[in-house]
């Protein structure tokens with residue numbers, strides 16, 4: 001079976017997709033930019049391209065177009081955090097198998113891949129794997145994440161973007177842990193990393209704690225004083241987070257990052273909840289990098305949200321009411 005090429009500039013998404021499909025038995029390669037993908041396609045025949053729509057270099061549709069000029073039967077799936085009718089139509093004209101707005105369910109993607117490439121020869125694997133987390137041996141089902149394995153023995157790894165009912169997203173990185181193989185160690189995101197047999201995991205190593213503290217301070221700069229950050233600030237004894245817990249009263253922060261509150265930490269819980277549980281896609285992300293933010297899409301939200309607003313409760317920072325108020329304002333003008 002020919003390999004799959006994932007073309008995605010967002011590291012977390014790229015790695016999660018690659019891990020997921022590799023675990024499913026597919027041979028998977030990846031590229032971060034359109035130009036890099038085109039070079040790879042020159043050198044190798046692929047069975048399927050999974051392309052982010054917006055890429056540095058050539059965009060996803062351009063890559064597909066050029067790849068098809070070389071290999072007309074090549075199939076493509078477009079994934080995008082910026083869905084629009086126009087790009088969906090363009091993608092369909094290019095003959096893509098599907099156009100998936102992010103976040104999407106990884107099981108849906110795997111189904112599309114399997115329909116396109118055919119079923120993989122599944123190696124018979126034992127039903128469980130055993131790993132060691134913080135010096136404790138734990139046996140879990142194949143496919144369990146490190147986070148699930150840790151939770152199964154009562155080890156509390158901090159999380160902000162994880163929800164057991166929603167697909168893993170790996171956005172906040174707070175659940176980072178250290179894994180050790182032989183003499184080498186590396187940091188991975190435990191809510192998306194699948195446990196392998198014999199894996200050794202440290203959930204609170206010095207390096208892990210240092211990074212978690214920095215992440216918490218960065219998030220605090222966006223969402224000062226919100227309760228989950230206060231709680232984690234206390235847990236890790238971060239000066240400025242635990243002592244200035246009530247930001248509204250203190251109005252200041254002693255952390256090293258400049259506070260620019262917009263109260264969204266980009267965890268994606270609201271976006272995934274609306275897409276996966278409610279099936280509405282009334283809220284999504286717009287913008288890139290520091291400009292990235294959540295937005296209710298007026299044409300959907302004005303019809304669907306008034307009697308729902310369930311995402312308000314799932315948001316860890318209470319960021320949504322001001323965003324939704326814009327929809328209400330729009331409806332009353």
Ligand code: SF4
Pocket residue numbers: 263264265266267268269270271294314315316317318319320
């Ligand atoms: S609005 Fe809340 S739930 Fe949505 S991404 Fe931002 S912090 Fe997460």
Ligand code: FES
Pocket residue numbers: 158159160161162169170171172173174175176189190191192
């Ligand atoms: S909980 Fe794992 S990245 Fe947020």
